[in-house]
Amino acid sequence: MPTESTPSSEPAPTGLPALVAWHAERTPDALAVADGDSTLTYAQLARAARALAGHLRRRGVRRGDAVALLTPRSARTVIAQLALWWAGAVCVPLDPAHPRPRSEALAAEAGVTLTVGDAKLLESAAPAGPTLALPDEPHTEEPQPDEVRAGGPQAAGPLPDAAAFIMFTSGSTGRPKGVAIAHRAIAELVSAPAYLTLTPRDRVLFHSPLTFDASTFEVWSALANGAAVVVCTVERPSLEDLAQEVERHGVTVAFFTTALFHQLAVRRSRIFAPLRTVVVGGEALAAHHAREVLQAFPWLELINGYGPTETTTFATAHRVTAADCAGQIPIGRPLAGATAHVLDEAGRPVPDGEWGELWVGGSRLSLGYTGRPELTAERFTTHPEWGRLYRTGDVVSRRPDGVLDFHGRTDDQVKVRGFRIEPQEVEYALREQPEVADAAVTVHRPSPDDARLVAFVVAAPGPVPRPDALRDRLAAALPAHLVPDELTVVADLPLNASGKVDRRALADLLTANGPDGSVGSDGSSGADASDGSPASAPDGPLTPLEQAVADVWSRSLGCDVTRPDADFLALGGHSLLALAVTDDLREELGVELSLADFFGFPTVAGQAALVERALLAAHGDLHPHAPEDTDGH
Structure with missing residues (x-):
C-alpha cells in the first residue's frame, strides 16, 4: 500500500487518506474542494489535514479513538474528516440540527472520547466531555517530520479494516444503532467506480447531512478519483439554492434522495441541465418521474442506487433507461465487491422471478453494530459457501x-424521505410521555410522491394530550425525521388476530379525527379551544396575500387551507414539502423565503407577512426583517 510519502503508479484501493495523498502528489494544483467563495487544491487539502492531524495527536487522540465531528457543511468538514483518519481516529458525525439529547445518546453509544468542530456549535450542541474547536482558517503549518517520515507511526494512515465512520440508523428498541464502516469498504465503493461515470474533471455536489451515509459517496467518490467536492454551505438548502449551487460551480455529479428527485422532476428543474450523472436512492423510484426527466434531459446518466448503511451506502445499482420506465424500475445488480442472494425463510435460494429476502455479502459489509454483539450476530451471519x-x-x-x-419489507421498518425508520423507536419515545398509554406509528401516503410519518396515541387517564404539545416534546429529543408529521389521538389501537397492532388498519384511523384531540383537517388541534388559542379563530377571511399563500399550501398538502392561523406542520407538512412550497412562492410571487424563515413563521398569516415585507423591500419601501409575531408563533 503506498503512503503519502512514496506514491506508486496506481492508487491503493484500501485507504482514503492514501488516495488523497496520491492525488496531492500527482496533481497538487487540481481543485479538491470548493466551498462558497473559497477553494482548496489537493496539495492544500492534504497539507491542512496533515497539520490538523498532528494537532489532534498532540491533544491525545490515538489510533482507534472515536471522535465526534460537529460542524456545518464546509471545507473544514472535509479537512477534519481526513485529519481524524490521519490521526488514526474513527469519525462519528453529529448533526447540528439534532437536539442535544440525541447527540448525547449517539456519542455515548459510540464511546466518543472527544468532540471536535465549530466553536459556536460546541458551546450550544456538543455532548458532554472534552471538546476541541477547529480553527477558523485551516492549519497551514508544515506537519512535524516524524508525522510524515516514511515508517512513522501514522505515515500509512489507518489500517484498511479499521473503522472509518460510525453512522447511526433507527433502532427498533428505542436505541439507535451505530454502524461501524471500514476504510476498505468505502475505498472499494468509490475507487474508479464502474457503476457510474466519474473522472478527475468532474465536480460532485456535497449537500447531504454528514450523518446521512449518502455524504460518504458525495465527498469521497470525488476525492478518491481526483475530482472536486462542491460543498453546499446553506444549512437547509431550498430547491433554488441547490440549482444555483450546481450552476455556479459547474457541478456534474449529484446524489438526490428519491423523494427529492421526485420533487425536482415534477418541476422539470433546471438543476438537471448542467448535470451529467444523477444518483438517486432511499425509496422506490417512480417510473413516470424518471421518464419525464430522461425525456427532458436525454444526456443524463440516471443511476438508481440501493443499499442499507450496513452495506456501505450502495449494494446494488442500475442505470435507468427509457425502456425501464415502462414498468417497475429495478435496483440493479450488486456492485463494487458486493454479492446478492435471494433466499426463502429457510435460507435457501429462490428461483428467478420468485420473491425472497435479500441477503448481501462481499467485502463492503460493515464491521457490525458498535457495542451490540448480540444484534451484530443476529443480522450478520457466516454462510459456509458465501461467507459473511x-x-x-x-x-x-x-x-x-x-x-x-x-x-x-419483511418487517415494520419504513423509509420516509430517504431516512430508514424503525417505528418502534418513535413509539418508545411517545410511550415515555406521561399522557400517553400506548402508541403506534406507520406511514401515510396521501399521494404517490408524498410519504408522511403518522402516529396514533391512546391517552392515559387524565387530560387528553394535545398533539402539538406531544410533537414539540418529541422534537426536543429526536431528529426531525423521527418526529411524526401527523399525530392523532384514538380510543384504542387496532389489533390483528395475534393480538399485535394491525399497522395496515392504522391508515383507516386517519379519517377518525375529531374532538378527541386529534389533528383536524384544517390544522387546528381539535381539542377544546375555548381558552382563546388560535384554534378557536373563525375561518377567513383571507387577505389577498394570505389567499395566495394558502393556494400554494393547498396544492402541496393536498387539502383545502382556509384559515390564516392554519399551521403548516399541523397540516402534515414536512421539510420536503416546504422545499416545494418555497419554490412555488418564488415562482408565483417573486419572493425568496429561506427554510429558516419558513419554519420560523409556519402559519398562513405569518408567511403572508414575510411575503409582504419582502415585496415592499424589493420596491425600496423598507428593509426586510422578520414579521411581528402576531399569530401566536
Whole structure:
C-alpha cells in the first residue's frame, strides 16, 4: 500500500487518506474542494489535514479513538474528516440540527472520547466531555517530520479494516444503532467506480447531512478519483439554492434522495441541465418521474442506487433507461465487491422471478453494530459457501439476467424521505410521555410522491394530550425525521388476530379525527379551544396575500387551507414539502423565503407577512426583517 510519502503508479484501493495523498502528489494544483467563495487544491487539502492531524495527536487522540465531528457543511468538514483518519481516529458525525439529547445518546453509544468542530456549535450542541474547536482558517503549518517520515507511526494512515465512520440508523428498541464502516469498504465503493461515470474533471455536489451515509459517496467518490467536492454551505438548502449551487460551480455529479428527485422532476428543474450523472436512492423510484426527466434531459446518466448503511451506502445499482420506465424500475445488480442472494425463510435460494429476502455479502459489509454483539450476530451471519452475509429484511426478486426488483419489507421498518425508520423507536419515545398509554406509528401516503410519518396515541387517564404539545416534546429529543408529521389521538389501537397492532388498519384511523384531540383537517388541534388559542379563530377571511399563500399550501398538502392561523406542520407538512412550497412562492410571487424563515413563521398569516415585507423591500419601501409575531408563533 503506498503512503503519502512514496506514491506508486496506481492508487491503493484500501485507504482514503492514501488516495488523497496520491492525488496531492500527482496533481497538487487540481481543485479538491470548493466551498462558497473559497477553494482548496489537493496539495492544500492534504497539507491542512496533515497539520490538523498532528494537532489532534498532540491533544491525545490515538489510533482507534472515536471522535465526534460537529460542524456545518464546509471545507473544514472535509479537512477534519481526513485529519481524524490521519490521526488514526474513527469519525462519528453529529448533526447540528439534532437536539442535544440525541447527540448525547449517539456519542455515548459510540464511546466518543472527544468532540471536535465549530466553536459556536460546541458551546450550544456538543455532548458532554472534552471538546476541541477547529480553527477558523485551516492549519497551514508544515506537519512535524516524524508525522510524515516514511515508517512513522501514522505515515500509512489507518489500517484498511479499521473503522472509518460510525453512522447511526433507527433502532427498533428505542436505541439507535451505530454502524461501524471500514476504510476498505468505502475505498472499494468509490475507487474508479464502474457503476457510474466519474473522472478527475468532474465536480460532485456535497449537500447531504454528514450523518446521512449518502455524504460518504458525495465527498469521497470525488476525492478518491481526483475530482472536486462542491460543498453546499446553506444549512437547509431550498430547491433554488441547490440549482444555483450546481450552476455556479459547474457541478456534474449529484446524489438526490428519491423523494427529492421526485420533487425536482415534477418541476422539470433546471438543476438537471448542467448535470451529467444523477444518483438517486432511499425509496422506490417512480417510473413516470424518471421518464419525464430522461425525456427532458436525454444526456443524463440516471443511476438508481440501493443499499442499507450496513452495506456501505450502495449494494446494488442500475442505470435507468427509457425502456425501464415502462414498468417497475429495478435496483440493479450488486456492485463494487458486493454479492446478492435471494433466499426463502429457510435460507435457501429462490428461483428467478420468485420473491425472497435479500441477503448481501462481499467485502463492503460493515464491521457490525458498535457495542451490540448480540444484534451484530443476529443480522450478520457466516454462510459456509458465501461467507459473511447481512440480512437486509428487504423483499426482492431476481430477473433471469440477474437484475433485482424491490418489493417491500419483511418487517415494520419504513423509509420516509430517504431516512430508514424503525417505528418502534418513535413509539418508545411517545410511550415515555406521561399522557400517553400506548402508541403506534406507520406511514401515510396521501399521494404517490408524498410519504408522511403518522402516529396514533391512546391517552392515559387524565387530560387528553394535545398533539402539538406531544410533537414539540418529541422534537426536543429526536431528529426531525423521527418526529411524526401527523399525530392523532384514538380510543384504542387496532389489533390483528395475534393480538399485535394491525399497522395496515392504522391508515383507516386517519379519517377518525375529531374532538378527541386529534389533528383536524384544517390544522387546528381539535381539542377544546375555548381558552382563546388560535384554534378557536373563525375561518377567513383571507387577505389577498394570505389567499395566495394558502393556494400554494393547498396544492402541496393536498387539502383545502382556509384559515390564516392554519399551521403548516399541523397540516402534515414536512421539510420536503416546504422545499416545494418555497419554490412555488418564488415562482408565483417573486419572493425568496429561506427554510429558516419558513419554519420560523409556519402559519398562513405569518408567511403572508414575510411575503409582504419582502415585496415592499424589493420596491425600496423598507428593509426586510422578520414579521411581528402576531399569530401566536
